[in-house]
Amino acid sequence: MGPALRWRRLRRPFSFLQVMPAIKFILFILLLIVIASFAVQNMASVGISYYDFEFQLQTIELPLMVVMLILLILGFFIAWVMGMSDLFKLKSTIRKQNKSISSMEEELESLKNTPQLPVQAESTIDS
Secondary structure (H helix, E strand, O other): OOHHHHHHHHOOOOOHHHHHHHHHHHHHHHHHHHHHHHHHHOOOEEEEEEEOOOOOEEEEEEEHHHHHHHHHHHHHHHHHHHHHHHHHHHHHHHHHHHHHHHHHHHHHHHHHHOOOOOOOOOOOOOO
């Protein structure tokens, strides 16, 4: 067996799972480039007006990109909190259903272990 034939046997064809990390990395770099160019184009200052704790109107100047980034992070945080509340509700439902299942299984076991009375045949004689 020649070395070329042996090399063909050892070589495995590329699978999609082997290429996937490289594709993810390239897409991540492209996304970073798009975000960076967007940030550079939106560096103009904007005035944000808000009320402080003494109900006095305050104004702060921030770059537009910072305002958008703060709102994006706030949106992710709100979505995460809503998702966590749904997760806790689901876990509570699962816990209740598991308790119900275990009580039903215990009842089934107790019914299996009880002695059964013999079934008596009904009389067919008319009185």
